Amino acid sequence: MARNEPTHGTDGAAGAGESAGRAPGRRKAVRYAVPVAVAGIAAASIGIGTALASSGDPDLPGISAQDLIAKMAKSDTQQLSGTVKVTTDLGLPSMPEGLSLGDGPGGKAGHGPAGKGEGEDAASPQAKLTELASGTHTLRVAADGPDKQRLSIVERAAEYSLIRNGDQVWAYDSKSNTVHRSTAPKDAKGGKEAPEELRGASPQDLAKKTLAAVDDSTSVSVDGTAKVAGRDAYQLVIKPKQAESTVGAVRIAVDAKNGVPLKFTLAPKGGGKAVVEAAFTKVDFAKPAADTFAFTPPKGAKITEDRDGKDGKGGGKAGADDRKKGLDESGLSGMNVIGKSWTSIAEFKTPGGVGPGAGAKGAKGGKDAGPAGALLDGLGSKVSGSFGSGHVFSTRLVNALVTDDGKVYVGAVTKDALVKAASK
Structure with missing residues (x-):
């Protein structure tokens, strides 16, 4: 060569x-x-x-x-x-x-x-x-x-x-x-x-x-x-x-x-x-x-x-x-970018929460998380930090952390980087 x-x-x-x-x-x-x-x-x-x-x-x-x-x-x-x-x-x-x-x-x-x-x-x-x-x-x-x-x-x-x-x-x-x-x-x-x-x-x-x-x-x-x-x-x-x-x-x-x-x-x-x-x-x-x-x-x-x-x-x-209206209605507006360049992380909030404890009003759950909690446990790995708890969903490149209160952190970064960003 x-x-x-x-x-x-x-x-x-x-x-x-x-x-x-x-x-x-x-x-x-x-x-x-x-x-x-x-x-x-x-x-x-x-x-x-x-x-x-x-x-x-x-x-x-x-x-x-x-x-x-x-x-x-x-x-x-x-x-x-x-x-x-x-x-x-x-x-x-x-x-x-x-x-x-x-x-x-x-x-x-x-x-x-x-x-x-x-x-x-x-x-x-x-x-x-x-x-x-x-x-x-x-x-x-x-x-x-x-x-x-x-x-x-x-x-x-x-x-x-x-x-x-x-x-x-x-x-x-x-x-x-x-x-x-x-x-x-x-x-x-x-x-x-x-x-x-x-x-x-x-x-x-x-x-x-x-x-x-x-x-x-x-x-x-x-x-x-x-x-x-x-x-x-x-x-x-x-x-x-x-x-x-x-x-x-x-x-x-x-x-x-x-x-x-x-x-x-x-x-x-x-x-x-x-x-x-x-x-x-x-x-x-x-x-x-x-x-x-x-x-x-x-x-x-x-x-x-x-x-x-x-x-x-x-x-x-x-x-x-x-x-923009579609994003607002889906709850994906107001995105914040944490970090820069290769380690940039997008942070946004979903409507009502998507974690196992998020009900119609985003209330905390626990043992009674129901089918949604079981589904998230099966698809992602559970993590915790000063933000509370959540699940990390991974692909071969992009990782996403979804907290139980409905915040989402996503980027081409490691799981630890997402937990660190959510804990700040």
Whole structure:
């Protein structure tokens, strides 16, 4: 394997921060918004599958980590098309076919076994894309500048597509022959930005989020080269230094020619296969054909429309207000973030409490905790501290502490870190 030595050492967090700060484009790379540790990357929704096309390591000129990050930040590639294989393995049970994480009984989120919702449209992107949170999926992606993007989830005998062409955003579910039309939301400057659902499902988007955590709590190095989708790439390795983080390492394969991330792998500290991996299996940086972004609703399709976000389901201020209202009603508003970078913990309160002693008024229980208490005892491990008692629920990356009085602490951190945060 061709090796590329880092310029600031395996423990050079300060070097990573300081040197990168002097490199052209470095400040641009770290402006990306930080999710709650890497929980936002793994739990929201987007995970990633096995990468193919590995056929020997290319011999490339040496490059430092800071220069490779700068190369990624300065990359202005806006045209591409290709196939991405996505796999997420958080250690959660697989969802039955036809159901998504957003479904309630009977598939009310629009993706029940019959492929039709009760009161919701089956093409709604918010519900459909939660399916990427587990299992392996094949995506077809295409982009031609900031106003034209397409993402398709290829399923057995069906396909779901999300298409943005100028101001118009179309979502089509071929299984139910349902179409959802909306208008692209406006950015801070009044221009149109890509809908949230079109961001975050590619190696590029995941790499941007991870680069936001590169600070003095992080070790950064270049660890050899690789072939991804037939292209030469450098391998950037990012490792948290904090012992409380459950992230082992993030490995990003960066196109040696244009700086585009081609593969993203998130490995847990506990070992085993990757929790999140996203990789192009095919990629072409030529301008996609114009008809790639054209869409006409098929004959007989059921069409729902956002009317420029005024119905509260899509883009625009109305859509944002509706989502906030939904959080308020679910009791998940008022989230507080404890800590920073890789060890960030989200703290919020659920309505009425969810612990074994929480009744209609959140009253303390005990021996008479009932079925809810028995269920929590079976699913999580019981813990206690100055906060009282609660249960810790674990995946291969993300841990969550639910206290008996209804507070929730979640992050890509150890159980002890959650108990410590709740005890403060």
